[in-house]
Amino acid sequence: MSSVTGERISVGRIGDSISRPDGTPKVQGSYAFSSDLSAENCLWGATLRSPHPSARIVSIDISGAYRIAGVEAVITAADVPGSPTYGLISSDQPVFAADVVRYVGEPIAAVAADHPETCRRALAAIVVVYEVLEPLVDPERAIDGSHPDIHPDGNVIRRQRIVCGDPDIVGDVVVEDDYEIGMQDQAFLGLEAAMALPDDDGGGVSLYVATQWLHEDQKQIAACLGVPLSKVRLTLGGVGGAFGAREDISLQVHTCLLALRTGRPVRIHYSREESFLGHVHRHPVRIWMRHHATSDGRLVKVEARMVFDGGAYASTSSAVLINGVTHAQGPYRCDNAVVDGYAVRTNNLPCGAMRGFGVVQACFAHEGQMDKLAAACGIDPVEIRLLNAMVTGDKLITGQIIENVAPVARCIRETAALPLPDEPVGGHDHDPMRLPGGAGRTADSSHIVRGIGFAVAIKNLMYSETFDDYSTARCRLSDGVVTLKFATSEVGQGFITIAGQIARSVLGFDTVVIDSIDTDVGSAGSTSASRQTWMSGGAVNAACIKVRDLLFAAVAVSHDVDPLSLAVDGGDIIAAAGVFRISALEAASGLSFDETVEYHHKPTEDLDENGQGNCHTAFAFVAHRAVVDVDPELGLVKVIQIATAQDVGRALNPLSVLGQIEGGIAQGLGLAVMEEIIMTNGHVRNPSFTDYLLPTFLDMPTVIASLIEEPDPFAPLGAKGVGEPPTISSTPAIVAAIRDAIGKPLNRVPVRPTDIIGLRAFPSI
Amino acid sequence: MSVIVPKSLSDALAALADNPDALVLAGGTDAMVEVNSGHRKPSHVIAINRVSELRSWTFDPVAATVHIGSGVTYAELMESPVAQLLPALAEASRTVGSPQIRHTGTLGGNLGTCSPAGDGLPVVSALDGMVHLASVAGDRSLSVHEFMVGVKRTARQPGELITGVTLPVLSGWQGYSKVGVRNAMVIALASTCLATDLDSRNVRLALGSVGPTILRCVEAEAFAAAVVSFESQSVSASDARRFGELAAAASRPINDHRATAEYRRHAIGVLASRLLRRAFPNE
Numbered sequence A: 001m002s003s004v005t006g007e008r009i010s011v012g013r014i015g016d017s018i019s020r021p022d023g024t025p026k027v028q029g030s031y032a033f034s035s036d037l038s039a040e041n042c043l044w045g046a047t048l049r050s051p052h053p054s055a056r057i058v059s060i061d062i063s064g065a066y067r068i069a070g071v072e073a074v075i076t077a078a079d080v081p082g083s084p085t086y087g088l089i090s091s092d093q094p095v096f097a098a099d100v101v102r103y104v105g106e107p108i109a110a111v112a113a114d115h116p117e118t119c120r121r122a123l124a125a126i127v128v129v130y131e132v133l134e135p136l137v138d139p140e141r142a143i144d145g146s147h148p149d150i151h152p153d154g155n156v157i158r159r160q161r162i163v164c165g166d167p168d169i170v171g172d173v174v175v176e177d178d179y180e181i182g183m184q185d186q187a188f189l190g191l192e193a194a195m196a197l198p199d200d201d202g203g204g205v206s207l208y209v210a211t212q213w214l215h216e217d218q219k220q221i222a223a224c225l226g227v228p229l230s231k232v233r234l235t236l237g238g239v240g241g242a243f244g245a246r247e248d249i250s251l252q253v254h255t256c257l258l259a260l261r262t263g264r265p266v267r268i269h270y271s272r273e274e275s276f277l278g279h280v281h282r283h284p285v286r287i288w289m290r291h292h293a294t295s296d297g298r299l300v301k302v303e304a305r306m307v308f309d310g311g312a313y314a315s316t317s318s319a320v321l322i323n324g325v326t327h328a329q330g331p332y333r334c335d336n337a338v339v340d341g342y343a344v345r346t347n348n349l350p351c352g353a354m355r356g357f358g359v360v361q362a363c364f365a366h367e368g369q370m371d372k373l374a375a376a377c378g379i380d381p382v383e384i385r386l387l388n389a390m391v392t393g394d395k396l397i398t399g400q401i402i403e404n405v406a407p408v409a410r411c412i413r414e415t416a417a418l419p420l421p422d423e424p425v426g427g428h429d430h431d432p433m434r435l436p437g438g439a440g441r442t443a444d445s446s447h448i449v450r451g452i453g454f455a456v457a458i459k460n461l462m463y464s465e466t467f468d469d470y471s472t473a474r475c476r477l478s479d480g481v482v483t484l485k486f487a488t489s490e491v492g493q494g495f496i497t498i499a500g501q502i503a504r505s506v507l508g509f510d511t512v513v514i515d516s517i518d519t520d521v522g523s524a525g526s527t528s529a530s531r532q533t534w535m536s537g538g539a540v541n542a543a544c545i546k547v548r549d550l551l552f553a554a555v556a557v558s559h560d561v562d563p564l565s566l567a568v569d570g571g572d573i574i575a576a577a578g579v580f581r582i583s584a585l586e587a588a589s590g591l592s593f594d595e596t597v598e599y600h601h602k603p604t605e606d607l608d609e610n611g612q613g614n615c616h617t618a619f620a621f622v623a624h625r626a627v628v629d630v631d632p633e634l635g636l637v638k639v640i641q642i643a644t645a646q647d648v649g650r651a652l653n654p655l656s657v658l659g660q661i662e663g664g665i666a667q668g669l670g671l672a673v674m675e676e677i678i679m680t681n682g683h684v685r686n687p688s689f690t691d692y693l694l695p696t697f698l699d700m701p702t703v704i705a706s707l708i709e710e711p712d713p714f715a716p717l718g719a720k721g722v723g724e725p726p727t728i729s730s731t732p733a734i735v736a737a738i739r740d741a742i743g744k745p746l747n748r749v750p751v752r753p754t755d756i757i758g759l760r761a762f763p764s765i
Numbered sequence B: 001m002s003v004i005v006p007k008s009l010s011d012a013l014a015a016l017a018d019n020p021d022a023l024v025l026a027g028g029t030d031a032m033v034e035v036n037s038g039h040r041k042p043s044h045v046i047a048i049n050r051v052s053e054l055r056s057w058t059f060d061p062v063a064a065t066v067h068i069g070s071g072v073t074y075a076e077l078m079e080s081p082v083a084q085l086l087p088a089l090a091e092a093s094r095t096v097g098s099p100q101i102r103h104t105g106t107l108g109g110n111l112g113t114c115s116p117a118g119d120g121l122p123v124v125s126a127l128d129g130m131v132h133l134a135s136v137a138g139d140r141s142l143s144v145h146e147f148m149v150g151v152k153r154t155a156r157q158p159g160e161l162i163t164g165v166t167l168p169v170l171s172g173w174q175g176y177s178k179v180g181v182r183n184a185m186v187i188a189l190a191s192t193c194l195a196t197d198l199d200s201r202n203v204r205l206a207l208g209s210v211g212p213t214i215l216r217c218v219e220a221e222a223f224a225a226a227v228v229s230f231e232s233q234s235v236s237a238s239d240a241r242r243f244g245e246l247a248a249a250a251s252r253p254i255n256d257h258r259a260t261a262e263y264r265r266h267a268i269g270v271l272a273s274r275l276l277r278r279a280f281p282n283e
C-alpha cells in the first residue's frame, strides 16, 4: 500500500505541470484508501437505518442482537454521552434517531461485531416498532404551512430575499419560465470508511477517516462524545473523492462510540447503497425566473423565486440557499432585482454541499433565461452575454462590488473562438460508437441532429457571511529538508502537489516532505468552496516565506550581505545585484527553523433582510460551449465537445487545473443528462450504480480548454480556486445545445429521453 | 460454504449431482452481485470456469451451425471469426457492461440468469437457438423458447448444467440494438435483434426488456417477409414504419423507475424499423 504523505518529492515548482504522487498508485490499485485501514483485534461496525421517511419510534428492542455470538456492542440514542445531535451550521441532526425518524436511511442503532456478516445478522435481530406517519415530501407544503412541523426547528430552514434598485421597473422585453433541478449525488468512488482506536485509558479516541475537514469533525465528534477536543484526534485516511459529501458527519461519531464502548478498534465501511442514504446530496430546486431587458438586450431586472429542498436536516442548506439567491443574476450586470429564496425541510434525503453549492441550480435557470432573452430580442446567445458581461468594479444585486479580476467577456470570447469539432456526425470513420446510443448501436447518422449551446457562470470562492475559514500551515527547515504540515484534506484535488510546488519555489530546496495530515496542527478549513489553493496555499506560502526570511537573515549575518537584497533563484540564494550567489542547501546547512502561520481572507458581512451586504469573499468566472448530437426519436444524446475558457487567476499546476476542468465537466454532464436520485414519497428508487448512472468514457466529450491567467491581486499566489466553476455552466451549455438541436424548450435537468421526445416522464395513473 | 472447482465436465456434473441446488458460478457477474447483496446465501458453490469443455465454440460447416460452450465470454464472442458467423451476437456482446464484465461474463450465465434485459438472449431467440443441458442422468436439448420460462425463470432442473447453445449461421443481414440512458454499460430499457435469412426468405425479430422474457414478433416477421425485397434489399419507408408499429404492438413492457412502458414501447418501434432499414437499406 502506498500513501501520499511522508513521501519525498523533489521536482516541480509553481507553474510546472508535475503529476500527483497519488495518481499512479490509484490507477494501479496500491493506494491506501481509508477502507483499507485495519488494526489488530479490530471489530466491524454497522448501522441500522430507518426504512420509513417519517415515523414515530414506538420501541427498540436490541436484546436479539446481543444474543448473537460475536456481537460486542449495540448502541442507540440512549448511549450517546454528549450532545445527542450534530450539524455543520445548526446542531439539528440526531446521532441516532430516538423518538422519530425523518428520512429513509436515518441511523437508529449501531453494532460492533467480529465480522461484517455477524453485524448484518445483528442488525436484522434488532426489533424496531414504528408508527408510520405521512411524510412531507412537497417543499411547497413546507412553505405554506399546510403540513405540521417535522422538526422542532420548523419546516423552513431559511428564507432570504434580495431587493435591489427599483423593484417595480419593467423592461421592454420580458421572459419568464420555471426550471427544475433534480437531486444529484456526489458519487465519489471511495466509499465512506473510518477506523477508531480507543485510548488505553478509555478516555479518548483516535479516528482515521476520509473527510473534508478534520477539525470540524473533531469539534462535532467531541461534543457528541462529551469529551474535550484534546481527547479526539483525527488523521486523514486515504480519500477517494468528496465533492461535498464528506463535509457532514456520517459514520464518525458511530465509529468512535463503538470503539469507546468496546475498548477495541472498530471500523465501519459503507456499501454503495448505504452511501446513497448516508451522506447529503445536491439540493433539488424549483426556480421561477423573470428577466427584463431593453429591446436591444441589456438586462434591466431579474426576478426569481427559488425553493431548495433541504431534506430532513439542515446541514449547510442555509448557506447553499444564500449562494443560490446571490448568484441569481449570473455573471451579468443588473441594477434591479427581486429575489425570494427558501431552503425547506422535508422527509426527503438530507441535502447539503456538492460542488457548485447552490450556484449550479441558479446558473441552470439564469442561463436558460439568457437564451430566452436572446431569442426574444433577436440577438445571438453569445452576443447577449457579451453585452451584459460584468467587469471588475460592477455592483452585484447584494450591493457588493466585484473587486476581483473579472474577465467575463474574455471567457466568453475565448470560448467562442475555440475550434468547433471538425468531424461530421458519427466521425470521419462513421464509428457507430460515436453516435447517441453509443455501444447500443441505436442510430445511424441520418437520424441525428446536432446542436450548439453556450453558458457562462460566476462562482463565489471561500466561505461567506462573516465566516472566518482560515487555514494553518507549519513549515520546518532542517538540514536542507523542508517539511510541511497542515490539516488540509487531500481528497483527490491535488493540494499535496501544489503545497510542494509552493515550498520549492519560495525556499529553493528540492526536497519537500509532507507530514501526516491530522489535527496536531491548526485547522485548514474545509476542502470545499474552491478554497484550498487560495487558503491553505496562502498559509503554506506565508509559512515558507517566514522561514525563508529567517534563512535570509542568517545568510546576511554569515556572509555580510543585506538581507533585504536576497532572493531565491532556482536552487540558489542570490543578492539582487547578482554578485552574491550561494546554493540554498549550503546556506541552510546546520540551520533549522520552524514556523506556523494562519492565513485569513478578508472579512465578509451578513446579508440584511433585503439581501444587501458584502457577503462573499471572492469570485471566479467561466464559460462553456457544448456541441451535442441528439437522436430526437429515441431521446438519446452524445456530447461531442465541450470548449471552455476559465478565469483561473494563475495556473500553479496547469495539468492539475485541466484535471479539475475535465472532472468538473464530467459531473456537469452527469447532471445534464443522466445523474439523478429518484425519490417517490420519500423512498429512494435507485440507490446503486446500476440505476444511478454516471458518465462513462463513451459519454465524455472531447474537452478543449483555455486557461485565462490574470493573477488576482487578492489571492496570495494570484491563483483563484478552479474546482467548482467547470461543473457549473457545463450543465446549462449542454442543455442549451440539446434545445438548439431539437428546437424545443427543456427546463429540467437531468434531461430525460422522454423530455426530448415529448412523452410523459412518469406513467399516467 | 463449500467451493468446488471442477476441471472437467464429468467432475462438474458429479459435483452438481451431490449438491443439485449448489450455486453454479461461471463469470460470477450476476451471481456475485446476488451474493454480495445478501439476496442469495449459497451453502455450496461450483465454480465452472476451469471446465475447458465449456469454454470453446465450434463451427460445423455442414450443418451451418455454431456451438457455443456456456463458458464462452462476451469478449470472445466479439472476436473474429465467430463474430463474422454470428454478427448480431457480436454486436449484442459489445453492448454488455464494461470491458471487465465482457471478459468475465458468459453467454451461459446470461441464459442461467434469464433476465428479460439479458443482451445475449434476444439474439439466441431470434436465431431459434437450441440450449443444451447435462446432468449425471443424461443430456437434453431444448429450444430457447422452451428454456426461457419467465422473469429470471428457466426450464433448467436442479442438478443440470447448461453446457452450451447451438445457433444457425444464417445467410442474411443481422444486427442488435439496445436503448439505455447512457452510451455504454447500461441495462437495456428496450432492445431488438433482427435476423434475416436469404435462403428461407424470412425475417426474425426478438425483443428484450419489454416482457417477462424475450418476445418474438410473429406478426411483424410475417409482414416483413411479405413486403421486403430480398433481391434488391429494399423496403419502403412506410413499410419499415409499419414493421416498427407491429413490433411495438407486440411488446408488453412495464413501468418502473428506469423507464415508462410508453417509452419502452415507443423505443421498440423505432429500433425495429431502423433495424429493418439496416437489413434492407434500399427504398
Ligand SMILES: Cc1cc2nc3c(=O)[nH]c(=O)nc-3n(C[C@H](O)[C@H](O)[C@H](O)COP(=O)(O)OP(=O)(O)OC[C@H]3O[C@@H](n4cnc5c(N)ncnc54)[C@H](O)[C@@H]3O)c2cc1C
Residues within 6 Å of the ligand: B023, B024, B025, B026, B027, B028, B029, B030, B031, B032, B033, B048, B070, B071, B095, B096, B097, B098, B101, B104, B105, B106, B107, B108, B109, B110, B111, B112, B113, B117, B118, B119, B120, B156, B160, B161, B162, B163, B185, B186, B187, B188
Ligand atoms: C457491472 C455489470 C454490468 C452488466 N451489464 C450487463 C449488460 O449490459 N447486459 C447484460 O445482459 N448483462 C449485464 N450484466 C449481467 C451479467 O454480466 C450477464 O448476465 C452475464 O452474462 C452473466 O454471466 P456470468 O458468467 O457472469 O454468470 P454468473 O454470474 O456466474 O451466473 C449467472 C447465473 O447463471 C447460472 N449459471 C451460470 N452458468 C451456468 C451453467 N453453465 N449452467 C447452469 N447455470 C449457470 C448461475 O448459477 C447464476 O444463477 C452486468 C453485470 C454487471 C455486474
